[in-house]
Amino acid sequence: MAISNSINSNSTSDHSPFPSVHISMIVSPTRLLVVWVLLFAILLLAACGPEKSGENQDQLLAETKQIALEYQTTGKLDQARTQLSVLKVANPSQWLIYVAETLIAQNNDQKGMVALTHLVLDLDLQSEPISQFASQHNLLKNVAAVPATIAQKSTSNGATLSSAPPPTVAETVTSKQANPITSTTLTPTALITKSTIITQPAAVPLTATTQTTTTQATATQPVSTTLILTPTPIIQTVTKPTVKATSQANVRNGPGTAYTVIGALQPADSAEIIGKNEGGDWWEIASGNGQQGWVFGQLMETSGDMTRVVVAANIPPPPPADTPAPVPPTAAPQAADTPAAPTPVPNGNDFVMVQRHLWDVIENGGQLDGPSVTCGQARELIVNVLDANGNRLNGVAVQVQYGAKEIYVTGAQGKGDGVAEFVLGGGQDVKVIKDVDGRDATSDVATGLSTKPWDIPYETLIEGRFCQDAASCKSFADHTGCYGHYSWTITFKRQH
Numbered sequence: 001m002a003i004s005n006s007i008n009s010n011s012t013s014d015h016s017p018f019p020s021v022h023i024s025m026i027v028s029p030t031r032l033l034v035v036w037v038l039l040f041a042i043l044l045l046a047a048c049g050p051e052k053s054g055e056n057q058d059q060l061l062a063e064t065k066q067i068a069l070e071y072q073t074t075g076k077l078d079q080a081r082t083q084l085s086v087l088k089v090a091n092p093s094q095w096l097i098y099v100a101e102t103l104i105a106q107n108n109d110q111k112g113m114v115a116l117t118h119l120v121l122d123l124d125l126q127s128e129p130i131s132q133f134a135s136q137h138n139l140l141k142n143v144a145a146v147p148a149t150i151a152q153k154s155t156s157n158g159a160t161l162s163s164a165p166p167p168t169v170a171e172t173v174t175s176k177q178a179n180p181i182t183s184t185t186l187t188p189t190a191l192i193t194k195s196t197i198i199t200q201p202a203a204v205p206l207t208a209t210t211q212t213t214t215t216q217a218t219a220t221q222p223v224s225t226t227l228i229l230t231p232t233p234i235i236q237t238v239t240k241p242t243v244k245a246t247s248q249a250n251v252r253n254g255p256g257t258a259y260t261v262i263g264a265l266q267p268a269d270s271a272e273i274i275g276k277n278e279g280g281d282w283w284e285i286a287s288g289n290g291q292q293g294w295v296f297g298q299l300m301e302t303s304g305d306m307t308r309v310v311v312a313a314n315i316p317p318p319p320p321a322d323t324p325a326p327v328p329p330t331a332a333p334q335a336a337d338t339p340a341a342p343t344p345v346p347n348g349n350d351f352v353m354v355q356r357h358l359w360d361v362i363e364n365g366g367q368l369d370g371p372s373v374t375c376g377q378a379r380e381l382i383v384n385v386l387d388a389n390g391n392r393l394n395g396v397a398v399q400v401q402y403g404a405k406e407i408y409v410t411g412a413q414g415k416g417d418g419v420a421e422f423v424l425g426g427g428q429d430v431k432v433i434k435d436v437d438g439r440d441a442t443s444d445v446a447t448g449l450s451t452k453p454w455d456i457p458y459e460t461l462i463e464g465r466f467c468q469d470a471a472s473c474k475s476f477a478d479h480t481g482c483y484g485h486y487s488w489t490i491t492f493k494r495q496h
Contacts, residue, residue, distance in 0.1 A: 060087060060088070060089065060095075061099055061102070063087060064084070064087065064095065064096060064099045064116075065099065065103070065109075065112045065115070065116060067080055067083045067084060067119070068080070068100075068112070068115035068116040068118070068119040069111070069112070069115045070083075071115070071118070071119050071122075072114075072115040072118055072119075077122055077123070080119060080123075081123070084096060093123065093125050096116070096119065096120060096123070096125065097120060097125055097127045097130065099116060100113070100116035100117060100119075100120050100127065100130050101127060101129050101130060103116060104117075104129055104130065104133050105129070113133065114137065114139065117130055117133055117134050117137075117139050118139065121134060121139065121140070135306070135307070136306075138306075138307050140307060239303070239304040239305055240272055240273075240304050240305070240308075241272070241273040241302065241303070241304040241305055241306050241308055241309050242270050242271065242272055242273060242302070242303050242304050243270060243271055243273055243283055243285060243295060243300040243301065243302055244268060244269070244270040244300065244301045244302075244303070245265035245266065245267055245268065245269045245270075245295070245299060245300060246267065246299055246300065246301055246470045246471075247267055247299055247458060247470045247473075247474060248264060248265070248266055248267060249264065249265045249295050249296060249299040249300070249457070249458065249459065250263075250264055250295070250296075250457050250459065251263035251264055251265060251285070251293035251294065251295055252293060252294045252295075253293060253294070253316060254294055254315065254316045254318065255277035255279075255281075255282030255284070255294045255315060256282070256294075256318060257296075257356075257358075257457075257459055257460050257463050258318060258319045258355055258356065258357070259294065259316070259318070259319065262293050263287075263291070263293055265295060271285040271286060271287050271288075271295075272285060272286050273285055273302070273304075273306075273309050274286050274292070274309075274312070275309065275310065275311065275312030275313075275314075276297075276309050276310070276311055276312065277294075277311065277312070277315060278311055280297070281296070281297045281298070282294050282295065282296060282297055283295055283297055283300060283302075283309075284312045284315075296458070296459035296462070298458075298459070298462060298468075298469045298470065299458050299459060299469075299470045319354050319355055348495060349441075349442040349443050349444055349495070350432070350435065350441040350442045350443060350494060350495060350496070351385070351396075351431075351432040351441055351442070351443040351444065351492040351493065351494055351495070352443075352444050352492065352493055352495060353444040353445075353446050353490060353491070353492055354386075354491050354492070354493045355489070355490065355491040356446055356449075356488070356489075356490055357488065357489045357490075358456065358460050358461075358463070358464045358486060358487075358488055359376075359378070359464065359486070359487040359488065359489065360463070360464040360465050360466075361373055361374075361375075361376065361464060361465045361466060362376075362465075363376075363487070364376035364377075364378045364482075364485065364486065364487050365377055365378050366482070368465060371467075371468060371472065373465075373466055373467075373476075373481065373482065375481070375482035375485050376482075376485060376487075377485055378485065378487045379423065379424040379425075379451055379484060379485050379486060379487055380421060380422070380423065380424060380487040380488075381400070381421070381422040381423070381424050381428055381430065381449060381487070381488050381489075381490070382415075382419060382420075382421055382487070382488070382489045382490070383398045383408075383410070383419070383420045383421070383422070383430055383489075383490050383491075383492070384410075384418055384419055384489065384490070384491040384492070385398065385410045385418050385419075385420070385432065385491075385492050385493075385494075386418060386491065386492070386493045386494065387493075387494050388493070388494050388495060388496055390493070391418075392410075392411075392416075392417040392418025392419070393410060393417075393418050393436065393494065394409075394410050394411030394412075394417055394418060394436070395409060395410065395411065395412075395436035396409065396410045396418075396420075396432055396434065396435060396436055396441075397409050397432070397433050397434035398410065398420040398430060398431070398432055398433070398492075399430070399431065399432075399433045400422055400428045400429065400430045401428065401429040401430065401431070401445070402425075402427070402428055402429065403425060403428075406422060407433065408420040408421070408422065424449065424451050424486070424487070424488070425451070426450070426451055426452060426484070427448070427449055427450035427451055427452065427455065428449045429445055429446060429447045429448075429449065430445070430446050430449065430490060431443040431444065431445045431446065431492075432492050435494075443492060444492070446488075446490040449488045449490070450486065451483070451484050451485065451486045452480075452483060452484075453466070453476060453477040453480060453481050453482060453483060453486075454477040454478075454480075456477075456486070458470055458473040458474075461473050461476065461477075466481060466482065467481075
């Protein structure tokens with residue numbers, strides 16, 4: 001900018017004692033253009049400030065979650081889409097994904113996480129964390145089939161384009177120039193705008209084909225090119241649900257530690273999952289040779305399509321519950337001190353084990369403080385003996401199998417009817433040896449009644465609340481947790 005000052009010393013004003021000063025602003029066109037560009041840039045920066053400047057993000061989060069909760073109640077997807085579009089955000093679909101992923105990461109609002117996940121899935125938006133959360137909580141749905149054809153469309157010069165499958169994204173770019181123009185059109189299924197959220201899966205692979213209708217290119221008549229994106233078929237591979245043992249784990253004939261052990265999985269062994277129990281904490285598996293059994297879920301890693309696993313229809317009934325508390329009865333005893341001699345069983349043992357129970361931390365006199373365990377001091381073996389009707393049975397001789405091999409008769413120690421009590425050392429096995437008439441009896445043997453944590457199966461330790469999973473059980477056993485202070489209850493029942 002040039003400023004020229006000119007002072008005419010030969011002329012003076014009639015009304016001013018000072019000489020007159022003439023100032024002229026001389027601005028070149030190039031510099032004027034620079035000034036306008038700078039002004040335009042300043043205005044553009046002002047218009048493109050933070051998209052949520054002054055907006056309370058917590059309020060936006062709450063509004064978005066409320067939209068999802070309302071949609072979960074009403075099922076009105078168009079209403080939810082409209083509500084999202086009026087939020088003061090630049091891209092409603094990306095904002096919805098951000099809110100859902102944030103709640104899933106915080107993991108403190110189960111209801112909100114599920115509602116937001118449902119809305120994201122129903123709008124066919126794509127997010128790996130949300131898909132993983134949906135898979136873990138059985139929220140996945142089948143993707144709707146893409147329509148096979150679209151209506152024919154005409155160009156501005158009257159030519160007709162042939163039908164083609166609909167694309168999943170749309171954008172129209174038109175350049176207005178004095179020269180011949182080219183218009184590229186991606187025919188929309190759903191257009192991402194302020195008021196519309198995409199309704200087809202964004203991850204569908206597309207194959208582009210171009211169809212062109214050309215007329216004489218002049219300044220007033222354009223050449224029109226239409227680009228149609230055709231979805232490539234998606235091939236989904238469904239994998240069978242499987243488990244892999246993270247540590248040595250028992251395979252039982254039912255979902256619980258009261259069921260009989262029929263095998264074992266070694267670390268890294270795998271098997272196909274064919275069912276689950278109602279609680280979802282035990283898996284029914286089938287080995288390679290077709291043998292079936294049950295394993296404790298917390299000792300397993302799972303993989304494959306877990307949504308295919310349903311509650312098993314062939315769950316065997318649980319063994320009879322133990323008659324609790326080895327204390328003297330307050331009511332009249334049900335035991336028969338001198339019953340008639342039983343009839344021997346032609347096949348099978350006279351006495352069968354119907355329950356094998358490790359006392360939990362509290363039962364054994366200990367305490368729990370979250371995951372921390374204060375060990376109790378008891379180390380007892382309580383043996384209950386029942387008759388065929390489930391009544392407590394006195395006069396039955398029970399023997400442990402190690403050390404001094406003590407023998408006690410049920411009801412003779414003052415511990416209660418049908419009860420024999422032993423003190424455990426490092427561990428014991430126990431069985432019934434004589435019936436009430438003094439006749440030798442055959443019996444199942446209760447084994448593995450250990451007071452060493454590394455000898456006790458992890459699922460049994462977890463059930464007793466000594467640890468929570470395979471990793472904590474291993475640490476607990478490696479540090480000799482509660483060594484020498486475990487107690488067991490065994491129940492035998494006569495079969496006749």
